[in-house]
Every structure is written in C-alpha cells, then in structure tokens.
Amino acid sequence: MNDDKWLLFFSDTQPRRHAVIRQVLSNKRTVSSLYWGMQYHILDWLNVEPELDEKQFDLQIDNLCEKGYLAATSKGLILSAAGIIQKKDYQKKSYIITEPSLFQHIDEKQWLELLPLLIQVISELSYHNHRYYVVGSSIRAQLFFKNWYQNIANKNDLASSLKQLLKLFLEHLPQEQSNIFMALFSGHETIGKTTEQVATMLPKFSHEDVVSLWRDLSMQFAFFLLEGDSNFRRLVVPLSTKEKLSKSALITYQLFNDNLSIEQIAEKRRLRVSTIKEHLLESAILRDDFVYHRLITTDDYSIMTSTFIGETIDWDYKQLDDHIEFFKFRLFQIERSKRIE
Amino acid sequence: MNNLQLKQLLKQYFGYSEFKKGQIEIIKSLLANNSTLGILPTGTGKSLCYQLTGKIIRKPVLIISPLLSLMNDQVEQLKYSGEKKVVALTSELSYNEKDFILNNIASYSFIYVSPEMLKNDKVALQLSKIDIGLLVVDEAHCISQWGPDFRPDYLRIKNFRKLLHCPLTLALTATATSEVAHDIQVNLFDSSETSHVIRYSVDRPNIFLAVHESPSSTEKNMYLIELISQLNGPGLIYFSSKKQADRISEMIRIKTNLRAASYHADLSVMNRYTIQHQFMENQLDIVCATSAFGMGINKQDVRYVIHYHLPSDLSSYVQEIGRAGRDGKRSIAVLLYSKTDIGLQQQLSIDSLPDDFDIDNFNTASELDDPSSTDRVLQYYFDQNIKTDKIKAIFSKRRKEKLEKLNVLLRYITNDGCRRKYLLKYFRESVIPEHNEKCCQLRGEELKLNEFKFEKKKYKEDSLVNYKVILESFFKT
Known part of the structure; x- marks a missing residue:
C-alpha cells in the first residue's frame, strides 16, 4: 500500500493531526476526534477506512517521517516542503475517493457483496440460465439478497432496468473509470477480473487506485439507486441511514429537542451529566439544526x-477566566466554525 | 438398486457417466442401510457419495463439516447442480438469519452445519424434529482425540446423533491410519452398532513424483521459472506464506508469458471467486496458493502441483498433490526443497502449539471471542478436569509427534529408494507396486520432463473492454 495517501490529511501548519486522522478514518468517535476532525475539515472521511490498524498506520506514518515528507515539531507532525510536493503529486497521479461521506451512510461491507451478486443474478436471469456458480459472497449476503428478490412482483423488467440504470450512472464518468468498474463484475459467461489484474493492464492505475475506484463508484451507485425509485432502491434502503449521530447521542438529542434540560435528560436516561454534554457536543458537530x-x-x-x-481554531479558553464553562465555550466555537464554513 | 440404475441416476442428477473408485461401493452400502466409514483419497469425489444418496432416499441430509470455506464451496456446487434447497448453518449468520433458517429447516434437502453449532440448544432441537435420512460427518479424523487435527466439538456428535435417533451415518476422511479409523468408530457409534469400513488406496499412479533440492532461494526461484516454462499446465504452486505466494506470482507474470495469480485468505471473497473460476475456465495457467485453495474446487485437468515450501506432513502432501490429474491423465508433483524451509515449517506447525508457560497461564474462565483451535482444545482438556501436568504431557507428546512427522516428510525427500514405495509404506498399504520409470524420480536422478512438456502458447495481450459492450453482453434485453 502506498503510504503517501495519508499525506492528504496532514497540513503544513497544524501539527496535532496524526491521531485525529486515524480516529476519523476508522470511525473511532470521541468528542475530541469529532471536534478536531471538523476543524481540520476531514469529517467527511469518517469511516472510510474502518479496518485501519493502529499499529500499521503508525508504522506508515513513521515511514513518511523517514522519507522526509512529514517533519516532527514539538507539538506533532507537519507536512515538510518535500511533503507538500509529494502530496500534490499523489493527488495528481492517484485515484482519490470523491464521495467519502457516503461511507457514513451506506453499509459498505454488505453492499460490496450485494452489488456483484445483483449484477450476476440479473445477468443470468436475462439469459434464463439457472446453472451457474454464484459469485463469492457470504451466506448472509445471499439470504439478504434472496429476501429482496423473492419480494419482486415482476422480474421481467429487472434486466432492462438495471442495464439502463448502470448506463445512466456510468455515462457521466470518464470512460476509463467506467471500463474499470464494469471489468470487475462477473455476469453471464463472463468471469470478472480481480482488482490486481485490472491494475496490471493499466500503467496509470496502481492496485490501490483500482480498489479505491471500486469502493467509491460502488457506493456512488448505491446512492444513485437510493435517489431513484426502481426496484433496486429497496435493496439499498436497509443498508442506508441518513443519521450521522451514534444511537445514544441521538436519543439524547431527541430529548433535548423535546425541551428537556441537560439535568432532566441525565436523570431520565440514568447517565452522567458529562455524558449528556458529550452527546450534545456530538450533535452540534454532526447536525446542522442544533439550537445553540x-x-x-x-x-x-x-x-x-x-x-x-480571528480563527476559531486559535481561540484560547483561558481568555475567559472561568467566567463561562468549557462546554459552552466549545459549543460557541462549533457554532462559529460552522458559520464560517 | 443395481450399478446400471445408479449410473443412470448419476447422469441424471450430476451429468457424469462414470463413478470414481469407491463411490459406488459407499452409495450401495448406505442404500443397504449400513452406516459407513469411507476412507477415500482426496480427489475421488467424496461429497458425491452423500449428494447422490440424498437424492435417492429423498430425505434430508445433514452434513457436519469443520471448514467454513469448504462448506461454502459445497453449497455452491450443489446449487450449481440444480439443487436449490441447500443451506449452511454457520457462525457467519446473524441471530435473525439463523432463526429464519431454523424455523424453515424442514424445507431444506441438504443442511450443512459446523460442529460448533451443535452446542446451540435451538439448533439441536430443530434438527431433532426433522426426519434426517443421512447424517454425514465430513473430515471425520477430527474426532480422534489424540490426533493432530482434533476438534473437541466433534465429540458432541455421538450424543447429538442419539438425539436424532441414530440415523444412517456416513463418516468421511481422506487419510486415516487404522488407529484413527478405530477412534472414529468408537467416538461416533454405539458398541452395539456395526459399521462398514470402505477404504481405498491413497496411491495415485498417474501422478509422477519428483523432488528438487535447492542450495538457495535464488536457485529455487530460477529452477521454478525453468520448470513451469516447460511444464504443460494448468498447475498449482503451494506456499506456506501468503506474502511469498504474492511475490512469486508476480515474478512469474514478469518472467514468463504465463497467466498467474495468487490465492490466499487475505483476498476479498469476490477476488477469491474470480481466481477460482478463472482457473476452472482455463483463463489462468497457474495459481500460487496457500493450502486455503482447492478444498472444494473440482478441476479435473490440473497437470502439475509444485510445492514451493514444505507441506506440514506427508498426509497433507498427499492431499495437496491429489489435486493434480483427477481426470486420470499423466500429471506431475514436484516438491522444491531447501534446508532453510525446515525452520519455517517447524515454526508453523510446532512452535504454534502451547508450551508449559501457555498452559500454566491459560485462563479457563475468560470468555473467548474468537478462540483459536488451540484454545478450544485447551479449554476442552480443562473442562474435562484433566490435570495441568497431564495436559502438558499431551502437548509435549504432540510436539514430538509433529517433529516426527516432519522427519518422516524429510525422509521422503532424502530417501534413496522409490518415493511411492516410501509413501505407501508410511500409510501401511498392503499393495505396493514395483518401481518403474513412470513412477517417480529417484534421488540424484535428473528430472526428465519429456512427457510433461507443452507446446509454447502465445496469449493475446489482455485489455479492458468498453463498459457498454459489457453491459450489452451481461443483460440480454
């Protein structure tokens, strides 16, 4: 894997990004990681790397330091002059996920199993073929799929509808990207190619680029189906959520919107006041309708x-001389940061 | 039912015209209502025995199988043959999904279940309500308590079988010494029951056996390239390490015009499917794989199996080379060996066993999220109230056994006599054919590849197809 990818998330002026980047990418939510993720404008990348391994990530960051792309300061790591050049170079040459925020809204793992299954089954259906090996997918995904499939009243239109939707979706993309995307699927009398095989055919695409493209376009296609009203929408709906808040934070936020005070919510939920405040900070960061x-x-x-x-990120709480509690200061900071955005 | 009728059914359900060695005997034994232990070498189509029997008796078949990947492969194969009423109950499923399957269990004809699932009361209860026509215990040697592949959950099968009122049972394994065969019978059947044993030779006369000793890994790589550039494919190369499988597969692609891909547990399910099926359809010449590959893959015309690293023991070696020449045609197995490989194999099979320190510090009370097989075995011994010293002795004995097995394998390499004879003697086979030039390459002999050589083929450069063309060919509208 190309370590340079992580340079995208570092800055040449803000040295405390290292841990925040890891927490945001792997969806490890704390008020602090969410707050700083917002300040660094990387919250869209929440959950884009759910499998990110902390040790592995740190090794890769060490590697970037050794290469001189990241420089250590007393407060943390920043992009060096060479790092800035390298980052630009990476942005120019690599495939970068264009819709990272979808990874918060659609269950990627399930969808990446369902989509190849969908395309293969509908392809074979269009040829009335029942003897074929089903593409690699967990039994779980197969059951989920079957459940959707059996509830479709008219299966005759599925093939033409899916073909049309894929066409509509793909014709807006650069043709090379559409070709790569479709090459990965198996269908009637066709075995797809692996991401690695596609990469070896194309000098401009690394293996990692092909994987990123595959994930990105699959998620975009899921979103495309969600926005439409075809039969396939019902396959994606159970995998999607509009909600950005964690379950517990959402309950708190709903009670807050029902006009309960922080103390009342804490009592009702048998949680500590400090936890409720954390939930409200999370809500303020992730929702746009927070009533400050x-x-x-x-x-x-x-x-x-x-x-x-000046810049909200530079504000120092100590300037308030304890006249206002930190919780309110942080809320104010969030509100003003969002206003500037 | 006579042989002719059985053949007709074989053709009707699976499209084959002939049975393989042992299949018809096992099926007949089962149809005569005899519980049977089938010891058949790999590649002889063990699963067909219960699949066809199930179709004939028209009652549900319950298969206990230890490997998830194997189960999934077999579910796919049955589905491919047109059998849609097949399901696998595994830990992979969510609670709701398991519940759904269990509530509809009577509607399935073939039910695969992992031995761990038998612990679940609801699973046992629902399964006991249906009229199981045949119970199959796959990889039955896992029941042998003192054997290297022991799976404690297999010992539950005997009681579970009683719960099902002792249905007709088929136990299957590829390689079992007579001790293991005895263990299987004792741990599966009541003393009052009689079971038939059907055993076939592990010998595969159509596979030529060869070994190449390399002084260094550089020489080994050079030799490998030279070898595969001459050999008629398709072929499999086995590795003990995933990284090495990736590296050599890349080296092959760069240095030859052969189409190679690597296959191991780190690949996504989709990529694994792609590689398996490209290989089946001859769109790949070589798969560089770890032992995860090929368990359920039914490819008849694999012409060679090369081992880049040492296999774990002679039994696994026989299993793995058995993936060559299932069509009965001449094939070759080459074991590449360099002294440094011993360390790697020792690390993989012996050092992974718990030592005295691990046993002393094993916390029996802790909840294991995803216990390794070693942890399960340890947990089992502790649950049986076996004293720590005894457990230590068991593992010390097992370590010695593994070391001895490694030595047996090394002697296969360094032995001066006929390799096939050595192999068959180890499995205590009664009939040992005379050595001839078609049998194996003796130590020190030059490896003559004449009959395995192929005509050089030129492949078209692969390029990406326009997506619109793919859409047109995928969806006939």
Whole structure:
C-alpha cells in the first residue's frame, strides 16, 4: 500500500493531526476526534477506512517521517516542503475517493457483496440460465439478497432496468473509470477480473487506485439507486441511514429537542451529566439544526463575542477566566466554525 | 438398486457417466442401510457419495463439516447442480438469519452445519424434529482425540446423533491410519452398532513424483521459472506464506508469458471467486496458493502441483498433490526443497502449539471471542478436569509427534529408494507396486520432463473492454 495517501490529511501548519486522522478514518468517535476532525475539515472521511490498524498506520506514518515528507515539531507532525510536493503529486497521479461521506451512510461491507451478486443474478436471469456458480459472497449476503428478490412482483423488467440504470450512472464518468468498474463484475459467461489484474493492464492505475475506484463508484451507485425509485432502491434502503449521530447521542438529542434540560435528560436516561454534554457536543458537530441559544445565553454570547477574534481554531479558553464553562465555550466555537464554513 | 440404475441416476442428477473408485461401493452400502466409514483419497469425489444418496432416499441430509470455506464451496456446487434447497448453518449468520433458517429447516434437502453449532440448544432441537435420512460427518479424523487435527466439538456428535435417533451415518476422511479409523468408530457409534469400513488406496499412479533440492532461494526461484516454462499446465504452486505466494506470482507474470495469480485468505471473497473460476475456465495457467485453495474446487485437468515450501506432513502432501490429474491423465508433483524451509515449517506447525508457560497461564474462565483451535482444545482438556501436568504431557507428546512427522516428510525427500514405495509404506498399504520409470524420480536422478512438456502458447495481450459492450453482453434485453 502506498503510504503517501495519508499525506492528504496532514497540513503544513497544524501539527496535532496524526491521531485525529486515524480516529476519523476508522470511525473511532470521541468528542475530541469529532471536534478536531471538523476543524481540520476531514469529517467527511469518517469511516472510510474502518479496518485501519493502529499499529500499521503508525508504522506508515513513521515511514513518511523517514522519507522526509512529514517533519516532527514539538507539538506533532507537519507536512515538510518535500511533503507538500509529494502530496500534490499523489493527488495528481492517484485515484482519490470523491464521495467519502457516503461511507457514513451506506453499509459498505454488505453492499460490496450485494452489488456483484445483483449484477450476476440479473445477468443470468436475462439469459434464463439457472446453472451457474454464484459469485463469492457470504451466506448472509445471499439470504439478504434472496429476501429482496423473492419480494419482486415482476422480474421481467429487472434486466432492462438495471442495464439502463448502470448506463445512466456510468455515462457521466470518464470512460476509463467506467471500463474499470464494469471489468470487475462477473455476469453471464463472463468471469470478472480481480482488482490486481485490472491494475496490471493499466500503467496509470496502481492496485490501490483500482480498489479505491471500486469502493467509491460502488457506493456512488448505491446512492444513485437510493435517489431513484426502481426496484433496486429497496435493496439499498436497509443498508442506508441518513443519521450521522451514534444511537445514544441521538436519543439524547431527541430529548433535548423535546425541551428537556441537560439535568432532566441525565436523570431520565440514568447517565452522567458529562455524558449528556458529550452527546450534545456530538450533535452540534454532526447536525446542522442544533439550537445553540438554548444552552448559550445572550450574556454568554456577548462575553464570548467580545473576547474572541480571528480563527476559531486559535481561540484560547483561558481568555475567559472561568467566567463561562468549557462546554459552552466549545459549543460557541462549533457554532462559529460552522458559520464560517 | 443395481450399478446400471445408479449410473443412470448419476447422469441424471450430476451429468457424469462414470463413478470414481469407491463411490459406488459407499452409495450401495448406505442404500443397504449400513452406516459407513469411507476412507477415500482426496480427489475421488467424496461429497458425491452423500449428494447422490440424498437424492435417492429423498430425505434430508445433514452434513457436519469443520471448514467454513469448504462448506461454502459445497453449497455452491450443489446449487450449481440444480439443487436449490441447500443451506449452511454457520457462525457467519446473524441471530435473525439463523432463526429464519431454523424455523424453515424442514424445507431444506441438504443442511450443512459446523460442529460448533451443535452446542446451540435451538439448533439441536430443530434438527431433532426433522426426519434426517443421512447424517454425514465430513473430515471425520477430527474426532480422534489424540490426533493432530482434533476438534473437541466433534465429540458432541455421538450424543447429538442419539438425539436424532441414530440415523444412517456416513463418516468421511481422506487419510486415516487404522488407529484413527478405530477412534472414529468408537467416538461416533454405539458398541452395539456395526459399521462398514470402505477404504481405498491413497496411491495415485498417474501422478509422477519428483523432488528438487535447492542450495538457495535464488536457485529455487530460477529452477521454478525453468520448470513451469516447460511444464504443460494448468498447475498449482503451494506456499506456506501468503506474502511469498504474492511475490512469486508476480515474478512469474514478469518472467514468463504465463497467466498467474495468487490465492490466499487475505483476498476479498469476490477476488477469491474470480481466481477460482478463472482457473476452472482455463483463463489462468497457474495459481500460487496457500493450502486455503482447492478444498472444494473440482478441476479435473490440473497437470502439475509444485510445492514451493514444505507441506506440514506427508498426509497433507498427499492431499495437496491429489489435486493434480483427477481426470486420470499423466500429471506431475514436484516438491522444491531447501534446508532453510525446515525452520519455517517447524515454526508453523510446532512452535504454534502451547508450551508449559501457555498452559500454566491459560485462563479457563475468560470468555473467548474468537478462540483459536488451540484454545478450544485447551479449554476442552480443562473442562474435562484433566490435570495441568497431564495436559502438558499431551502437548509435549504432540510436539514430538509433529517433529516426527516432519522427519518422516524429510525422509521422503532424502530417501534413496522409490518415493511411492516410501509413501505407501508410511500409510501401511498392503499393495505396493514395483518401481518403474513412470513412477517417480529417484534421488540424484535428473528430472526428465519429456512427457510433461507443452507446446509454447502465445496469449493475446489482455485489455479492458468498453463498459457498454459489457453491459450489452451481461443483460440480454
């Protein structure tokens, strides 16, 4: 794997990104990782690398330091001059996932098993062939698929509909990308190619590029189906969620919107006040409809507005001399950061 | 039912015109209502024995199988043959999915289940409600308590079988010494029951046996390239390490015009499917694989099997080379050996066994999320209240046995006599054919490849097809 990929997430001025990058990519949610992920504008990448191994990642970062692309400062790692060039070079030459935010909304693991199954089964159906080896997929995915398939009233239109949808979806992409994408599937009398085989055929694409393209376009196609009203939409709906909040944070947020106070929520949910506050910070970061003035009074606002100027990320809580609690300060910081965005 | 009728059914259900050695005897034994232990070498189509029997008796067949990948392969094969009422109950499924299958269990004709699942009360209860026509215990040697492949959950089968009112049973294994065969019978059947044993030779006369000793890995790689550039394919190359399988597969692609791919557990399910099926359809000449490959793959015309690393023992070697020449045509097995490989094999098979320290510190109370097979075995011994010293002695004995097995394998390499004779003697076979030039390459003899050589083929450069063309060919509208 190409370690240079991680350079995309580093900056030449903000040295504390290392751990945040790992936590955001692997969807390890803490208020701190979410907050800093937001400040570094990398929250769209939540859950894009769910299998990321901490040790492996750290080794790769060490490797980037050794190559001189990352430089150590007293506060952490920043991109060096060589690193900035290397990052640009990587961006130019590599396939970078274009819709990372979909990885928060669609169950990638399930979908990447279902999509090849869908294409193969419908392909064989169009030839009325029942004797074929089903593409590699877990029994779980097969059961899920079967359940969808059996509930379709009119199967005759499936092939033409899927063909049409794939055409519509693919014709907006660069042709080479569409060719790569389709080459990976198996269908009637055709065995697909592995990502590695496709990469060896194309000098401009590394194996990792092909894998990224495959994941990215598969997820985009899932979204495309979700937005439409075909039979296939029902296959994707159970795998998708619009909700960004974790389950527990969502319950807190709903109670908060029902006008309960933090203390009332804590009592009702038998959770600590500090936990409830964490849930609310998560909600403020991930939702765009958070009602800040329910927690920050007009007085708080006027004190903080007059105290802080400049970039929100540079604000120092100590300037408030303990007049306002940290929780409110952080909420205010989130609100202002989002306003600037 | 006579042989002719059985052949007709074979043709009707599976499309084959002939049975392989041993299949018809086993099927007849089962149809005569005899529980049977079938010891058949790999590549002889053991699964067909119960698949055809199941179709004939028209009652559900329950198959206990230890390997998830093997189960999935067999489910696919049955589905391919047109049998849709087949399912595998494994830990891979969610609670709801298991529940769904169990509630509809009576609608399946072939039910695969992992031995671990028998612990589950609901599984046992639902299975006991249906009228099982045939119970199959696959890889039955795993039941042998003191054997190297022991799986404690296999010991549950005897009681489970009683719960099912002792249905007709078929135990299958590829290689079993007489001790293991005895163990299987004792641990599966009541003393009042009689079971038939049908055993066939492990010998595969159409496979030529050869060994190449390499002084270094550089020489080994050069020799490998030279070898596969001459050999008639398709072929399999086995490795003990996934990384090495990747590396050599790449080397082959660069240095020859052969189409090679690597295959191991790190690949995605989709890529694994692709490689297996490209190989089956002769779109690949070589698969560089770890032992994960080929368990359920039914390719008849594999012309050679090369071992890049040492196999774990002679039994696995026989199993793995058995993937060559299933069509009965001349094939060759070459074991590449260099002294440094011993360390790797020792590390893989012997050092992975728990030592005294591991046993002293094994926490029996801890909940194991995903216990390794060693942990399961340890847990089993502790559950049986066997004293720590005894457990230590068991593993010390097992370590010695593994070391001895490694030595047996090394003697296969360094032995001066006929390799086939050595092999058959080890499996205590009664009939040992006389050595001739078609049998094996003796130590020190030059390996003559004449009859295995192929005509050089030129492949077209593979290129990507326009996606619109693929869409047109995929969907006939």
